[in-house]
Structures are given as C-alpha cells and as structure tokens.
Amino acid sequence: MEGVDLTSDLPPAVVARLREALLSHKVLVFRNQPMDDERHVELTNAFGGATAAHPIVNGLPENPAVLRTALSEERKALIEAEAGLSHPLKERTLRRLRTEWHVDSTFVVNPNAITILRGVEIPLTGGDTLFANLEALYEGLSPSLRGYLDTLQAIHSRHAPSAPPRFDGKPAGPFAAVHPLVRVHPETGARSLLVSAVFLQAIRGLKPRESAALLDFLLDELAGRDEIHARVRWEQDMLVMWDNRAVAHAGPVDGLLFEEERIVHRTTVVGDVPCGPNGFKSRALMGGRFEALA
Structure with a gap:
C-alpha cells in the first residue's frame, strides 16, 4: 500500500481502514517501513493483541512476541528434507506437492488471526513468499463437493519433544486440535x-x-491453481500483513537456490476459535489456547 507510514502510532480511523483493506485483499504489502521490534509489536497490538512469538518456538529474549527466522539456520534441514535424509532407517513417505503450504499455528485451537512479517536482512534476489486465497480455493470446487466438505472436521497437530520451555511458562506442546475443514470467517x-x-x-x-x-x-x-496465488518479492524494510484466516502461504520456496542470508521478524495477532458452516467449533485435543501476551 502507498502513502501509509506504519513507523509511528496510527490513529484508530487509519487502523480501521487498514483492517477493511486486509479483509478485502487478504494480503497487504508495505514498502519502506524501517522500524525496530518494539514498534513492530506496537503495530501488532493495534490490530488486536500480540501473542507470544510461537506456541512452540521462543521469540527474542528481549522481545518474546517477535520470532526471528534466519535462512542460514534452516538450510541444513531443507537439504535433508529435499534428499529424504532425516533418518536412514525412516520409512520413505511420498512428498505432497508443495508441502510447505500452510496456515500459521493450526495445531492450536485458536490459530492466530493476523500475521505480520518484516524484512530485516533481505538478499538481492530470492526468498520470495507465496500466498494462496483459501476462499477462492473453496469457491472453485463443485457445489456438491463443497456441501460435503462443509460437514467435515480435520485433525491438526504438532509435537517438538526437544523444544525449550516457553518464556511465558506455558507448555511448548504437544498440541493437537480438531477444526472444521471449512471455516466461516468471523468478520x-x-x-x-x-x-x-x-x-x-x-x-x-x-x-x-x-x-x-x-x-x-x-x-x-x-x-x-496458479490463479489463486500471489508472490511477494521481498525488499529491505518491507512489511507484509496477511489474514491468517483466509490465506495459506509458503516460503521461502527457493531457499536452496541462493547463498545470501535472509532474516525476517514475525509477530502474530491472537485469533478466535474457528467455526464451520454447520456450527461446529474447533476443539483442543492436546494443549491450550494461544493467547495474547499480558
């Protein structure tokens, strides 16, 4: 979006207009928004309250709402996953097309509502993020199939046995939740x-x-379905905000094709409990809600 300065406090009317734009377009891109982590969290709070950085992974010690992701720290795992080398005796499983597509934190009963990602160190090329419109994905299916999917629920889970204790003292998993396969957007x-x-x-x-x-x-x-996709090409000090209730994302999809560092900082806005067309509301199977920081 042009003409919006997110680096200083926003009047409530501007926040409301940005929220309307987010609900309409689902992904908002803001260029030239140099800010520190403190301001990043303040912006997140303006949209409904910042959570801890992640239900399992701790944020920065000086700012627990901020998750730092450095590509240099993830490349080894990417190489092993690409080659199927996670364990020599592990049974081989077929890799689904684009397995990196995901919605943030669906393993908790109330996945975050909004994600805000900021470019801290960006390579000259590469490191793009892809987005997919989950509403268009649903609408593109046949009416008969949509009617069936409206009745279903799905189990989401994540377990990280080696995860360190969370800064807020809450358990770092395991987490599991049953969600409607089709959710109705609360707004x-x-x-x-x-x-x-x-x-x-x-x-x-x-x-x-x-x-x-x-x-x-x-x-x-x-x-x-390429027609429901959008690609964000990152720039230094770019900030991307997306509605985690309406889009999935994947990225960086080319992390093994360049050697430069890529560091992004992420915050999330506390979410609601999803509800399906038939009134079914998500239920926690293991682990609790993912709440805003006090």
Whole structure:
C-alpha cells in the first residue's frame, strides 16, 4: 500500500481502514517501513493483541512476541528434507506437492488471526513468499463437493519433544486440535478451506485411505491453481500483513537456490476459535489456547 507510514502510532480511523483493506485483499504489502521490534509489536497490538512469538518456538529474549527466522539456520534441514535424509532407517513417505503450504499455528485451537512479517536482512534476489486465497480455493470446487466438505472436521497437530520451555511458562506442546475443514470467517462470513499441509494430519471420521486421498486432492488444488496465488518479492524494510484466516502461504520456496542470508521478524495477532458452516467449533485435543501476551 502507498502513502501509509506504519513507523509511528496510527490513529484508530487509519487502523480501521487498514483492517477493511486486509479483509478485502487478504494480503497487504508495505514498502519502506524501517522500524525496530518494539514498534513492530506496537503495530501488532493495534490490530488486536500480540501473542507470544510461537506456541512452540521462543521469540527474542528481549522481545518474546517477535520470532526471528534466519535462512542460514534452516538450510541444513531443507537439504535433508529435499534428499529424504532425516533418518536412514525412516520409512520413505511420498512428498505432497508443495508441502510447505500452510496456515500459521493450526495445531492450536485458536490459530492466530493476523500475521505480520518484516524484512530485516533481505538478499538481492530470492526468498520470495507465496500466498494462496483459501476462499477462492473453496469457491472453485463443485457445489456438491463443497456441501460435503462443509460437514467435515480435520485433525491438526504438532509435537517438538526437544523444544525449550516457553518464556511465558506455558507448555511448548504437544498440541493437537480438531477444526472444521471449512471455516466461516468471523468478520466477513466468507467460507474458506482450512487446509495446512504442514500440520493437517487426517479427516475425522474417514478411513485412512479415504482421508489421505481427499487431503491429497485438496492440497494439490491448493498448490496447483496458479490463479489463486500471489508472490511477494521481498525488499529491505518491507512489511507484509496477511489474514491468517483466509490465506495459506509458503516460503521461502527457493531457499536452496541462493547463498545470501535472509532474516525476517514475525509477530502474530491472537485469533478466535474457528467455526464451520454447520456450527461446529474447533476443539483442543492436546494443549491450550494461544493467547495474547499480558
């Protein structure tokens, strides 16, 4: 967006207009927004309250709402995953197309509502982030299939046994939640597919092969429909805000194709409990809610 300065306090009227734009466009990109972590958190609070950096991974010691991600620290894991070398005796599993597509923190009962990502150190080329419109994904399916999906729930989970204790003293997992497969947006009423290739494990009530076949189809649709995708090419001091209730994202999708460092800082706005078209509300199976920091 042009003509918006996020580096200083925003009047309530400006926040309201930005929120309207976010609900309409789902992803907002702001260039030339140099700010420190403190201002980043203040901006997040203006949109509903900053959570801890992540339900499992701690944020910065001096600012626990900020998650720092450095590509140099993730490349080894990317190489192993690409080559299937995580463990020599591990059973080989077929990799779904674009397995990195996900919605943030769907393994908790109330995934964050909004994600705000800021470019701290950006390479000259590479490190892009992809976004997919989950409302358009849902609308592009046949009416009969949409009607069936409206009735289903899915289990999302994540467990990190080696995770250090959280700064706020709350457990760092394991987490599991059952969500409606189709969620109704709490502000717009629009329906979208709540699919996340990283965390979604199974469709509740279906046999394993049925569940796997349906998920493979939906995730292939998510990854393969270019008309519902957008690509953000990062710049230094760029800030990207997205509605985590309406889009999935993937990135950086080319992290093994360049050697420069890429560092981004992330905050999230506390979310609501998803609700499906039939009134089903998400339930925690393991772990509690992911609340705003006090």
